[in-house]
Amino acid sequence: MFDDEDLASIREGREEWEEETLSPVLDRFGERKESFDTDTGGQDVDRLYTPADVDDLDYEDDLGFPGEDPYTRGVYSTGYRGRLWTMRQYAGFGTAAETNERFRYLIDQGSSGLSMAFDLPTQMGYDSDATMAAGEVGKSGVAIDTLADMETVFDGIPLDEVSTSMTINAPASVLLAMYIAVGDKQGVDREELRGTIQNDLLKEYVARNTYIYPPEPSMRIITDIFEFCAEETPKFNTISISGYHIREAGSTAAQEVAFTLGNGIEYVEAALDAGLDVDEFAPQLSFFFNAHNNVFEEAAKFRAARRLWASIMEERFDAEKEKSKQLKFHTQTAGSTLTAQQIENNVVRVAYQAMAAVLGGTQSLHTNGKDEALALPTEKSVRTALRTQQILAHESGVADTIDPLAGSYYVESLTDDVEEEARGILDDVEEKGGMLPAIEEQWVQRQIQDVAYERQREQEEGERTIVGVNEFEVDDEPEVDIQEVTEEDQQRQLDSLAEVKAERDDDAVEDALAALRGAAEGDDNLLPYIVDAVKAYATVGEICNVLRDVFGEYHPGI
Structure with missing residues (x-):
């Protein structure tokens, strides 16, 4: 996007800035921390980003226009100007x-x-x-x-x-x-x-554990659903390939992308092995991602995931329909970031996470209630969570233009970094024989557990600040109304079941x-x-x- 002469001038200008402007300030005041990284520690964050950090970015190949391959800027040509999430x-x-x-x-x-x-x-x-x-x-x-x-x-x-x-x-x-x-x-x-x-059993084996059957018959049921719904319910998404719970288990943003798309590859291959045509079922595939606190990392993650999936579907599976290559996804704000301490802070966390999802171009969004660290949300907290989305849509301005962060030296560099790291993880998965063998030998689970352990250690030792938990604490917490399911509720369900039988x-x-x-x-x-x-x-x-x-x-x- 910049010629060699421009880039050389920018690099020279940065060196002069570092020596003449930055260095005296650093010598006198230093910085808040020795190093900075993204929310999950997946990516280092440099002090400054310039065109030199995206010097190999090709607009047509890497970004394109909304609604066009490689879908970095979104799968719909009008973004949210045509229809809100x-x-x-x-x-x-x-x-x-x-x-x-x-x-x-x-x-x-x-x-x-x-x-x-x-x-x-x-x-x-x-x-x-x-x-x-x-x-x-x-x-x-x-x-x-x-x-x-x-x-x-x-x-x-x-x-x-x-x-x-x-x-x-x-x-x-x-x-x-x-x-x-x-x-x-x-x-x-x-x-x-x-x-x-949701219908994503591979994720269950990795991160959530509400499985019933072994992998092989589970994959059969999933492909049966693909086939049935392609004919009977073509507007219904037959699977929500879910990175949400992978991230909740502790993964980095890049691991969330890689393992989610890796599961997607397994489902596509299973459907092809069952004799289905890729362009018949692929448009009904959908994805489900997490939105964490680091606004820029999350927006970059969503953009990278779209671009990576488009290339996988075209290059690996010879998909021809544009809808087969479009990664459409639902987002939920991060339950694992909600704290029982100072639960009002969760309203703020959810708002920023929701904004990150919208900046990343989500098709659908769920915002958590502030009290979900304690129980199912009350009617009041659900209303506040919904109002968060409505204010974002109608008052913030983030839905008024398509992909508003595009062109940011930082966001484009971060998008490239997340995609590159995710591709590397997928290469490791391929060496294991694919996601199914990697899951069965617990390799995927160990990768996530290692990150989760390190993040927990950082929090407990104060290296990573969690507001209200290890910094800015209060002595007295107000009582909170929580939603409860009583024994009488449970008995009513048992009575209803007995009546039907x-x-x-x-x-x-x-x-x-x-x-x-x-x-x-x-x-x-x-x-x-x-x-x-x-x-x-x-x-x-x-x-x-x-x-x-x-x-x-x-x-x-x-």
């Missing part, structure tokens, strides 16, 4: 009726998308009356046992007018089937259903489950059988237990 708020707690009430409240407050949290038993494929579910029903999200629960959650909410994201993985096929069944009952054309299921047609349930077992033992696509089972009011646990019997359960290292 989808504003989601994570909701789901206790019973289906309580979640329906919260969803209706969020829609009334201006939320443009729903984001559904499930309790731990549902995530693990257990019913609320299972021994393993005792004490956990409705606590980390809504308890969903049967189609009746899903019908209650979306009572009065037309599925052709909302986009719904479901944070569900191992039983994703079952919850997707329930969503489709609710749409069928509402009379909504399946082609009009919009939303996302008593009233359903048991023969229809048995027939549907037997048909599903036969499909699992063969090679039929599982989704039509799961849809039939949920419409017969088979439970999440009953369906997952059939698949457990056929596929087995995953136990690391065994």
